[in-house]
Amino acid sequence: MKVLKFGGTSVGSAERIRNVAELISDEQPKIVVLSAMSGTTNTLVEISDCLYQNKKQEALNIIQDLEVNYYITVTELFRTEAYIHKGKEFIQTIFTYLRSFINKDFYPLQEKAVLAQGEIMSTTLMHYYLEECGIDNTLISALEYMRIDKDCEPDYFYIRQNLERELTKTGTSNLIITQGFICRNAYGEIDNLKRGGSDYSAALVGAAIHAEEIQIWTDIDGFHNNDPRFVENTKAIRHLSFEEAAELAYFGAKILHPSSIQPAKKENIPVRLKNTLCPQDEGTLITEDSPAKNIKAVAAKSGITAIKIKSSNMLLAYGFLRKVFEVFEAWKTPIDMIATSEVAVSLTIDNTDNLDNILRDLEKYGIIEVDRDMAIVCIVGDFAAGKAGLDAGHSLWSGYRLKTLFRCRKIRHIRCCRVRRLRHRRRPPYKVRG
Ligand code: ADP
Ligand code: ASP
Ligand code: MG
Secondary structure: OEEEEEOOHHHOOHHHHHHHHHHHOOOOOEEEEEOOOOOHHHHHHHHHHHHHOOOHHHHHHHHHHHHHHHHHHHHHHOOOHHHHHHHHHHHHHHHHHHHOOOOOOOOHHHHHHHHOHHHHHHHHHHHHHHHHOOOOOEEEOHHHOOEEOOOOOEOHHHHHHHHHHHHHOOOOOOEEEEEOOEEEOOOOOEEEOOOOOHHHHHHHHHHHHOOOEEEEEEOOOOOEOOOOOOEOOOOEOOEEEHHHHHHHHHOOOOOOOOOOHHHHHHHOOOEEEEEOOOOOOOOEEEEOOOOOOOEEEEEEEEEEEEEEEEOHHHOOOOOHHHHHHHHHHHOOOOOOEEEEOOOEEEEEEOOOOOHHHHHHHHHHHOEEEEEEEEEEEEEEEOOOOOOOOOEEEEEEEEOOEEEEEEEOOOOOOOOOOOOOOOOOOOOOOEOOOO
């Protein structure tokens, strides 16, 4: 069994939904994980922002516009009056539900329920469309099997058990449709796997059923050697290892959710990135090993905070780093990069929710310096000739400045690149020479 995930653009219009339906309706058994139609989750975030600020009329206007768009999609998607009616009736229940939040108090719990509606709509429309075409398929709700624990980590045991149970109910159906992104939390409330989380859903589903392959279908012909939104003339990489892909995804390559490689690697399931707009393209294959090549790809992530702890207590001391790490552990904040000398330790984080608490706790260990608004540039490849594996070079940039923190061994040759300020995502593309 394969798991195929289609992103927002892949199901972004009636025509695209029809294209995906064609792609998935061969006889091969598969689970199809869908994102919300492109733009929907952003619009649901806007609605939630209005509701938090009690801007009721503004929220109602946005809900109204989104609803009209969905009615248009329904009219364009279905051929028969019966299914147009069925589709519109379903859309109406969703929008009645969204309007029901207008006169209620609005908290993160309600926001999660609002955000879940995008995937619920896309999967139901796909399910109805396949049904209208006479293609046997079953819709299963991710809310019945996808769950995160108290630390917002996937509950692997629960997912496997409950997904298995849901699948036994699907009878002879070879084509299973389900939602990406949405899940329940440890308290049974509606939650999600964070923005872009449908990739992660697909990987978790794939790992739970020991899928033969996990395919991520998107709007580009695979994993490129740099971010095509910022860099000209990027090229698709045909083969990456799990580590390389995970590293690039974690450090900014938007094509994959940062955590999505982890479940696939755990179960050693190949991940294939494919282009919905051009299905015959080879795409990118991600497996345990990949052919050695110098520099394969570069990714960048902004919004990074660097923390330096200077302390003479570090000299010849043991246990110092453990104490520093315990502070981050206590505040549930992952460290991305670290460099140490005899008298200082520098590290970076991207989650600053508990930064004040962390800094307060670190002060007892030395003098603290904080650099905000930094970016990490991540260079991935195999730089040791004849040696399998991964070497990743990370360097911290602030605008044009190359900072000293550098986790990069055995890099023999980095070609020159001219980089514009990385923190401005909407700037025109910068050029990489060579
Ligand atoms: P989906 O909606 O299918 O999940 P995303 O927008 O999340 O799609 O991811 C695909 C986009 O990721 C591409 O259109 C591209 O602009 C962007 N992207 C960023 N970095 C890379 C990269 N290294 N390779 C390919 N695409 C990338
Ligand atoms: N719809 C969600 C989002 O836009 C999840 C996803 O597309 O992967 O973030
Ligand atoms: Mg995505």
